[in-house]
Amino acid sequence: MATQTVRRRSASQFAVALRRFRRSKAGLTGLGMLVFMSIVAALGPRIAPYNVNSNNLLLEGETDIAPTWLKPPLFHNWAFPFGTTVGGLDVFSGVLVSLHVDMIIGVGAALFAMALAILVGLVSGFYGRVVDTVLMRITELFIVFPALLFLLLLSRLLAGRLTGVETILFYIIIIGVFSWATNARLIRGEVLRVKSLEFIESEKALGASTSRIVFRHILPNVLAQVVVLTSFTVATSILTEVALFFLGFGSGNILSLGEIMYLNFPYMDVEWWSELFPGISVVILVLAFNLLGDGLSDALNPKLRE
Amino acid sequence: MPMNIWGYVVRRLLYIIPMVIGITAITFFTVFAAAGGNPVAIVEANDPELPQATVNALIAYLQLDKPVPIQYLNWLWNVVHLNFGVSIQSGRPVSDIIWSWAWTTVYLQLFALVVSVALAIPISVYAARRRNSAGDFVITGISVFGISAPVFWVGEMLIILFAYDLGVLPAGGAHSLNAVWPWSIGDYLAHLALPAAVIAYFNLGLYVRLLRSRLVEIFQSDYVMALRAMGTPERITVYKHALRNAITPVVTFVGLALGTSIAGAPVTETTFSWPGLGYEFVRAITNLDFPVILAIVFLISVMTMVSNIVVDILYVYIDPRVRVS
Numbered sequence: 250m251a252t253q254t255v256r257r258r259s260a261s262q263f264a265v266a267l268r269r270f271r272r273s274k275a276g277l278t279g280l281g282m283l284v285f286m287s288i289v290a291a292l293g294p295r296i297a298p299y300n301v302n303s304n305n306l307l308l309e310g311e312t313d314i315a316p317t318w319l320k321p322p323l324f325h326n327w328a329f330p331f332g333t334t335v336g337g338l339d340v341f342s343g344v345l346v347s348l349h350v351d352m353i354i355g356v357g358a359a360l361f362a363m364a365l366a367i368l369v370g371l372v373s374g375f376y377g378r379v380v381d382t383v384l385m386r387i388t389e390l391f392i393v394f395p396a397l398l399f400l401l402l403l404s405r406l407l408a409g410r411l412t413g414v415e416t417i418l419f420y421i422i423i424i425g426v427f428s429w430a431t432n433a434r435l436i437r438g439e440v441l442r443v444k445s446l447e448f449i450e451s452e453k454a455l456g457a458s459t460s461r462i463v464f465r466h467i468l469p470n471v472l473a474q475v476v477v478l479t480s481f482t483v484a485t486s487i488l489t490e491v492a493l494f495f496l497g498f499g500s501g502n503i504l505s506l507g508e509i510m511y512l513n514f515p516y517m518d519v520e521w522w523s524e525l526f527p528g529i530s531v532v533i534l535v536l537a538f539n540l541l542g543d544g545l546s547d548a549l550n551p552k553l554r555e
Numbered sequence: 556m557p558m559n560i561w562g563y564v565v566r567r568l569l570y571i572i573p574m575v576i577g578i579t580a581i582t583f584f585t586v587f588a589a590a591g592g593n594p595v596a597i598v599e600a601n602d603p604e605l606p607q608a609t610v611n612a613l614i615a616y617l618q619l620d621k622p623v624p625i626q627y628l629n630w631l632w633n634v635v636h637l638n639f640g641v642s643i644q645s646g647r648p649v650s651d652i653i654w655s656w657a658w659t660t661v662y663l664q665l666f667a668l669v670v671s672v673a674l675a676i677p678i679s680v681y682a683a684r685r686r687n688s689a690g691d692f693v694i695t696g697i698s699v700f701g702i703s704a705p706v707f708w709v710g711e712m713l714i715i716l717f718a719y720d721l722g723v724l725p726a727g728g729a730h731s732l733n734a735v736w737p738w739s740i741g742d743y744l745a746h747l748a749l750p751a752a753v754i755a756y757f758n759l760g761l762y763v764r765l766l767r768s769r770l771v772e773i774f775q776s777d778y779v780m781a782l783r784a785m786g787t788p789e790r791i792t793v794y795k796h797a798l799r800n801a802i803t804p805v806v807t808f809v810g811l812a813l814g815t816s817i818a819g820a821p822v823t824e825t826t827f828s829w830p831g832l833g834y835e836f837v838r839a840i841t842n843l844d845f846p847v848i849l850a851i852v853f854l855i856s857v858m859t860m861v862s863n864i865v866v867d868i869l870y871v872y873i874d875p876r877v878r879v880s
Contacts, residue, residue: 395818528708536703
């Protein structure tokens with residue numbers, strides 16, 4: 250026994266993070282919810298039992314505006330587990346189809362915002378001086394910018410002119426453009442911290458190129474922060490998108506959870522289910538990303554020792 | 556109190572000016588770009604039965620015969636004189652109606668702020684002291700739910716429950732039609748209850764998460780251990796010593812959250828038909844009432860930034876280590 254070598258590699262950063270993450274209840278719950286919601290969102294449009302095309306929101310042949318076109322909304326009928334709306338929409342199908350769209354817009358906007366944030370944060374933190382001053386002034390402007398007001402204005406002016414795919418891209422871009430600023434500032438701070446560490450100094454003394462220092466050393470070290478921020482940014486992007494649609498600033502050609510809630514908001518005294526179920530779906534989706542962010546933040550935070 | 560605080564305040568206030576100019580300029584040029592350089596065409600397309608007099612008034616107001624940058628500067632010049640032009644929707648001067656909207660927004664936000672801060676402190680202390688207990692678990696759960704649920708949806712659920720099912724609170728509006736301030740104070744408070752609760756709940760989630768994690772760290776620190784070893788009463792340890800160190804980052808955060816909350820007013824106010832800046836903004840956007848849109852963007856930007864400054868000043872009062880520079 251004495252001759253047996255103890256093979257024990259020093260744990261990699263990733264292994265440590267993974268071990269910590271496995272012990273984070275919040276993180277695991279979030280991950281589980283996210284996996285479930287991703288599957289539902291991916292399959293949603295295929296498994297939706299009824300057609301939900303915007304044109305079919307009103308049942309066929311009933312185009313007059315008088316209240317007679319209203320279908321009696323249903324609940325307690327297993328053919329429609331989440332009930333139906335006065336407009337004749339099966340809420341369950343609506344939620345399944347919407348989740349698909351909401352997930353794409355939320356994740357897309359967050360990835361776009363994070364790409365901008367990493368770019369601005371890295372450049373600003375690494376180059377400093379005038380570049381830093383200019384970029385940080387722009388960042389500050391975007392931080393104090395009343396983003397929601399501007400998003401409403403843009404949606405009102407442009408959304409109606411777009412096709413379905415264009416609409417999704419449009420919301421990804423406008424939400425992304427107004428979500429990067431705070432993250433850029435945090436990433437810049439992290440870059441400044443890493444940049445002042447001794448190993449960067451020695452790397453410079455050894456004659457490493459700028460791109461090697463940035464991509465080989467600084468980026469991997471700020472990556473932990475980026476991963477955590479991405480998770481939280483997806484959560485806020487989804488909330489923003491749902492709020493825009495809820496206020497009636499969807500384009501009318503794509504169905505979102507917010508759109509369902511907007512269309513049925515006036516009737517919520519007679520059909521609470523058309524607000525409750527889409528809302529709960531949003532909560533689960535957003536909660537998944539927030540909990541995942543909490544778990545990742547604990548797992549990747551080097552200050553918390555085990 | 557540092558002597559140079561006033562210099563600092565003035566500098567911060569002056570800093571608002573370029574920011575507001577940037578924000579309103581971007582909004583102004585966006586409106587023009589999206590409208591193909593002619594916002595009146597959009598307004599007319601939106602409402603073909605618009606009286607010619609209104610269209611002419613709008614053209615005169617926007618000075619559409621001049622280049623766009625000149626038009627913007629002209630708008631800015633009028634704003635300096637608190638002249639926001641005439642609302643297309645109602646035909647009244649915007650400066651006549653906007654202040655009552657602003658006040659309605661401000662008192663809702665401030666009320667919600669006070670409630671959420673007052674509740675956040677005892678709740679966070681409770682959770683942090685009984686870390687990982689059932690109570691802590693419930694509190695952190697409710698907090699993360701609060702920041703994950705859309706505020707309008709929480710509002711809808713409360714309306715369905717309290718207004719439609721129980722019928723104890725009004726579903727919307729700031730007061731009843733025949734209510735007279737201050738005699739109908741009960742009526743005003745009843746209308747305030749639900750929207751304030753929704754905003755306070757969202758803020759509470761943010762504050763409790765931050766304050767709790769700060770307090771957990773502080774309760775493990777050496778100085779708290781020393782205080783406990785000396786036999787200092789727990790109440791004094793917690794509220795006099797630990798809380799003081801935990802509260803400072805929360806104060807900054809309150810400023811940011813207040814700004815976010817005011818900027819998010821369109822959502823909360825629309826849910827409750829609360830006649831403030833946010834609700835009127837949504838209406839103005841729907842009707843493309845440009846003077847009102849620009850005026851509200853301007854006011855909300857200023858309010859957001861001023862609330863941040865107020866909080867920064869408070870910060871200096873609370874934490875004597877902070878020096879203004």
